[in-house]
Amino acid sequence: MEITGRITRDAVLTALKDERTVINFNLAVPGGYKDKNGAWIDRTEFVRCAYWLNSGAAKLLTKGTIVQLYGRISANAWHDSDGEAKAGLRFHTSAFKVIAGTAKKNEHAKSQQEQTATKEEDDDLPF
Template sequence: MEITGRLTADAVTRMVSGDRKVTGFRLVVNDSYMSGGEKKEVATFVECSYWLGTGIAPYLKKGGVVQVCGRIGVNAWISNDGEAKGSITMHVSDIKMFSASAGAPASNSRPLMIEDKADENGDLPF
């Protein structure tokens, strides 16, 4: 499943099960609809976990827009007050960043350019 949303806070990397690390972050997906001529706003929150590396964490800053792909799940529980609670979770396998927040680290790298090489004997390709 793919979800596009805005990061609600900076991503956090934490240690689990000894030496394993996971990057956690929360997305909000905003939507709206009309009901009786009145516009209604809906915000859906998704708790995400990314197990494939921690190097992306510094780039996942509050306010950034990302698209995540992965396996969706749901958690349900009863709070201490006896109220039923639930949350949507996503085990993320792919992340695409569409915009970074103002606090994201700047990238000094340039896009990789691949050029066609001339033949080994020095002839030009045209």
């Protein structure tokens, strides 16, 4: 299965007791449908995601980044602290591709490029 969306907050890396790590993050997946009158209704689905394969990937999964995820969905059921039954879906990510980074990252990269260009111009070389 494949889904594409925008990460809603920075990914959280969690270390488990058995020395494994998991990256948890949430994805906003845009979509919609036509109502009975034919008018388009925008609807965003929020998906809880987990990635187990590489803990270093957490630095790529930041708020605002658009990613394409590949994996499978599973259903979860549990009882909250009040004893109320809860249910939800989780997307188990087996691979992902960054489609577009955040504006914050782009500004940082642009700033670094400008600093490099400035250093190159200050050479005092005669040619």
